[in-house]
Amino acid sequence: MIKTKFKLVGTRPLRPDGVDKVTGRARFGADISAPGMLHALILRSPHAHARIKSIDTSRAEKLPGVKAVVTRDDFKLPEREDLVDICRNVMAREKALYDGHAVAAVAAVSKTVAREALKRIQVEYQVLPHVTDVDAAMKPRAPILHKGMRTIGAEPAAKKDSNVAQIHTFGHGDVVKGFAKADIIIERSFKTEATHQGYIEPHACLATYGADDRADLWCCTQGHYMVRNACAGLLGMEVSHLRVTASEIGGGFGGKTTVFIEPVALALSRKAGKPVKLVMSRDEVFRASGPTSSSSTDVKIGITKKGKITAAQAILRYQGGAFPGSPVQFGAMTGFAPYDLENVHTVGYDVVANRPKQAAYRAPGAPLAAFAIESVIDELAHKIGMDPLEFRLKNAAREGTKSSYGPTFGPIGLEATLKESKKHPHHLAPLGPNQGRGVACGFWFNFGGQTSVSLNIGEDGTVSVVEGNPDIGGSRASMCLMAAEELGVPYEKVRTVIADTASLGYNEVTDGSRVTFAVGMATIKAARQAIAIMCERAAKIWDIPAEAVVWEDGCAKPAGSNAGNFKPMTLAEIAGSAGSTGGPISGHSEATADGAGVSFATHMVDVEVDPDTGKVTVLRYTVFQDAGKAIHPAYVEGQFQGGAAQGVGWAINEEYIYGEDGRLQNPGFLDYRIPVASDLPMIDTVILEIPNPGHPYGVRGVGETSIVPPLAAIANAVSEAAGVRLTHLPMSPPRVLKAMMENGKGAA
Amino acid sequence: MRYEAPATAKAAAKLLLGAKGSAKILAGGTDLLVQLRSGMKPPGLVVDIKHIAAMSGIKKERGGFRIGAAVPSAVMGENKGLGKAWPGVVEATGLIGSTQIQGRATMAGNLCNASPAADSVPALAAAGAVARIAGPGKRRDIPAEKIATGPGKTSLKKGELVESIFLPKRPPRSGDAYLRFIPRTEMDIAAASAGVNLTLDRKGVCTAARVALGAVGPRVILSAKAAKALIGTRLEDSALEGFAAACSAAATPIDDKRGTKEFKTHVAGVLARRAAVIAYERAGGKP
Known part of the structure; x- marks a missing residue:
């Protein structure tokens, strides 16, 4: 049964980490030091693709102050298949596969010495032809990154090496028949450039490897159990011999769901016998962490004159950097998810290219697909003179719809977001000259996963929730609210802490918008278990059966008059006497959380395009999204706004720019342009609550769906304002101006 | 790295002249310190000029x-x-x-x-x-x-x-303006820019003009031809069109991460035109 009446859930108390963060007391990845600590730096390949013929570190090792140097020789290729590419990415082996690929690392008494040591390492490269563009990488004569890589899922079976790692297909019905029934068909091709999550905090860690082969690692990550697992595997350690503590995190957005520098710091610490601190520069973050894919997509959609979709098809090609694993599969699954389709078919090509190995970026793969598909949807709606919202409502997925990726939807909120946006004042506001309005829908699966939570009742009646997921979007506040709601105590009486990997059972990474859902559910279950124990304790004191005690308003009470006439005992009273009634009181939940609820959103945006320069200004933005149940609405709004803000950057200016030499030309925030505050309007939000039956309060994840629609919504708005369809992201001023001039719309 | 903070320009010059290796001048430090932190080889001498009263x-x-x-x-x-x-x-x-x-x-x-x-x-x-x-x-x-x-x-x-x-001292009825193009609203670097300085007569006719373009060549471009397109006009639309074209013609940008050659060439003209209108109004001209 889903709880619907709340005392605390749905309120907006102060965030528990706020004071630490505004006073500077919060400790991020680079804020920790240790006695005798060494400073590490990484030598990186200046080439996009090169055979590493030899590495001579002897001159670096002789430099006074250098305590350890590591190269590929210090990392054994792991037996575990899931770690092989990670190992190759962490330290290049036979070949450097992208500009920035790590080749060696040094630990020294100071950064100055370490810097000098890097210069003394001699690497002999044989430069090879490279490819960075996704379409070029798929061409028959493209330089091959991995000898022996055959396309998985190719039909007939692949006989030649290829940069296409895998082909994924989804869909149902018969698109050929569907297109035959269509009155209007639009086919278009789209491209998007790679973007970076743009988190403010660079990767940073402090590794301390002891002589007893036990190690501690402090790092900035979205999942310290993942770090433990990967590092232990790469260093040949047992997981319990490595304790990982997660620092406060200055943004991740999916980019901190893997390891880059942590195994290197551990290897250096093991070799040097001293603590080693390793902090990436911004340049390194751009060149050698995990940005998202660039893509090339063809979309074809057919409709009847009345606006019913008869068939929908998309071919998506994502390059995911130097190793397989681009999120093209998710693009192919999500793109058509907002629609109730009889005939749908998507094909996704996972392509490797000479770029850094991609990492997750907020709803990985989905925004790129939505950009292409929602652009064609918009064009079709305009073509038959139908309001784009009405068009979407007519074709919207509902409860019972067989989704484009297979499962049948339960209760979902897409229709609610569309109806709400239709009647919102934003939809009715007039537009000025050179302005346009765009809308788009977006979908994300959301996730549950393995989760452990302990909830400890303190002897004075205060409560600590111990969880194992770094707080990346306000989860500590949400856990405090849910625990306080269950226990019937004030929010301020609960403190939530993030435990290290030795102090709590396994937890999956903070990803898939899973934490408020899965950790929240575990917190509720742990609280309910603690309540059951407290009821037992009261029963013991009253000498009545435990079943005769209920928990209400933070007190144990007799279930009714026939249970006895006892004065209710508060949580604090029960906690205070716990020593004599059976000992400390805690609740636990250890489970794999199933039942994550999908989330849909509709975004609406107004833009103005300067016809003389092609510059796009975002004037107004409104997000409509289903949250299932908003535990802390201010944080939910923050997630909605954050996704939209990142989408604005992605749509308008952010892009990885590679030169002819295959080197990244803009590894810094000056020329990799994320929006600054003055680039954004206040982003309005409308929270809809269509409860998820899989959660006790109806929670759905909200963190990722919000970045799915913006690329398309903004492209639709810019296309209207510019009078020409924009099909290549980002819609930077040179690109928009060129499109307008070619279309005869730009001012001469 | 030796740091000196002389009290006179003469002393600063002497230090710079006597420097054995490389020497850098430190004023605000907003370029130098950033360059040092991003791995530039430290100069042998840094001369801080903030203590020079003059x-x-x-x-x-x-x-x-x-x-x-x-x-x-x-x-x-x-x-x-x-x-x-x-x-x-x-x-x-x-x-x-x-x-x-x-x-x-x-x-x-x-x-x-x-x-x-x-x-x-x-x-x-x-x-x-x-x-x-x-x-x-x-x-x-x-x-x-x-x-x-x-x-x-x-x-x-x-x-x-x-x-x-x-x-210098300005004649009456003078105005100047500077505009740059950046893809964002703040915290950015010009993809193209233009400075215009002009003087009008009593009737609002431009009698003198200086026009400079930035970021569209290896150094600033002072275009006499573009200035000439303004002189003798009241910055009527036709004059401004000719002026923008002259500015675009004077620009010699390169293709790079900040934009294409075509884009910068075009936008240099757009910005110069807009800056000229602002300068004209500042000089008391009626648009």
Whole structure:
């Protein structure tokens, strides 16, 4: 049964980490030091693709102050298949596969010495032809990154090496028949450039490897159990011999769901016998962490004159950097998810290219697909003179719809977001000259996963929730609210802490918008278990059966008059006497959380395009999204706004720019342009609550769906304002101006 | 790395001349410190000029303004007389970096950093600003646009430093303006820029003009042809069209991460046109 009446859930108390963060007391990845600590730096390949013929570190090792140097020789290729590419990415082996690929690392008494040591390492490269563009990488004569890589899922079976790692297909019905029934068909091709999550905090860690082969690692990550697992595997350690503590995190957005520098710091610490601190520069973050894919997509959609979709098809090609694993599969699954389709078919090509190995970026793969598909949807709606919202409502997925990726939807909120946006004042506001309005829908699966939570009742009646997921979007506040709601105590009486990997059972990474859902559910279950124990304790004191005690308003009470006439005992009273009634009181939940609820959103945006320069200004933005149940609405709004803000950057200016030499030309925030505050309007939000039956309060994840629609919504708005369809992201001023001039719309 | 903070320009020049290895001048440090932190080989000598009294103030001189080389942009922004006389120059300098950077960054530093995209330089060139050079010999004055000779390179000789920048007295009915194009609204670097300085007669006809383009060549481009397109006009639409075309024709940008050649060429004309209209209105011209 889903709880619907709340005392605390749905309120907006102060965030528990706020004071630490505004006073500077919060400790991020680079804020920790240790006695005798060494400073590490990484030598990186200046080439996009090169055979590493030899590495001579002897001159670096002789430099006074250098305590350890590591190269590929210090990392054994792991037996575990899931770690092989990670190992190759962490330290290049036979070949450097992208500009920035790590080749060696040094630990020294100071950064100055370490810097000098890097210069003394001699690497002999044989430069090879490279490819960075996704379409070029798929061409028959493209330089091959991995000898022996055959396309998985190719039909007939692949006989030649290829940069296409895998082909994924989804869909149902018969698109050929569907297109035959269509009155209007639009086919278009789209491209998007790679973007970076743009988190403010660079990767940073402090590794301390002891002589007893036990190690501690402090790092900035979205999942310290993942770090433990990967590092232990790469260093040949047992997981319990490595304790990982997660620092406060200055943004991740999916980019901190893997390891880059942590195994290197551990290897250096093991070799040097001293603590080693390793902090990436911004340049390194751009060149050698995990940005998202660039893509090339063809979309074809057919409709009847009345606006019913008869068939929908998309071919998506994502390059995911130097190793397989681009999120093209998710693009192919999500793109058509907002629609109730009889005939749908998507094909996704996972392509490797000479770029850094991609990492997750907020709803990985989905925004790129939505950009292409929602652009064609918009064009079709305009073509038959139908309001784009009405068009979407007519074709919207509902409860019972067989989704484009297979499962049948339960209760979902897409229709609610569309109806709400239709009647919102934003939809009715007039537009000025050179302005346009765009809308788009977006979908994300959301996730549950393995989760452990302990909830400890303190002897004075205060409560600590111990969880194992770094707080990346306000989860500590949400856990405090849910625990306080269950226990019937004030929010301020609960403190939530993030435990290290030795102090709590396994937890999956903070990803898939899973934490408020899965950790929240575990917190509720742990609280309910603690309540059951407290009821037992009261029963013991009253000498009545435990079943005769209920928990209400933070007190144990007799279930009714026939249970006895006892004065209710508060949580604090029960906690205070716990020593004599059976000992400390805690609740636990250890489970794999199933039942994550999908989330849909509709975004609406107004833009103005300067016809003389092609510059796009975002004037107004409104997000409509289903949250299932908003535990802390201010944080939910923050997630909605954050996704939209990142989408604005992605749509308008952010892009990885590679030169002819295959080197990244803009590894810094000056020329990799994320929006600054003055680039954004206040982003309005409308929270809809269509409860998820899989959660006790109806929670759905909200963190990722919000970045799915913006690329398309903004492209639709810019296309209207510019009078020409924009099909290549980002819609930077040179690109928009060129499109307008070619279309005869730009001012001469 | 040796650090010196001399009290006079003469002493600074002497230190620079006597430096054995490389020597750098530290004013606001908003370029130098960033370069050092991003791995630049540290210079053997750093000469801090912020303790030189003669270089730390804004003085009125012969109806114009002499701005010391160590004066931060924020101080220029707060000088009402200067802002009234040379709004384009003050606005251009005010665009350098962020509010925090403004408290340190100097116009002379912007000039001597010799970036083709420097914001203050086109405005200074359009204004006819004169840089005063201190050195081992006699002080000498040269036009501001002659300082930078290419990206990161200046015409200053060993032992020389810019002591001040002089903005001359303006004739009545004069106005200047500077505009840059950036893809964002703040915290960015010009993809193209334009400074326009003009003087009108009593009827609103342009009698004198100086036009400078930034970020569309290895150094600032002072275009006499573009200026000529304004002189004798009231900046009517047809005149402005010719002017924008002349500016685009004068631009010699390259394709790079900040935009295509075509884009920068076009936008240089757009910005110059818009800046000319602002300068015209500031000079008292009626659009």
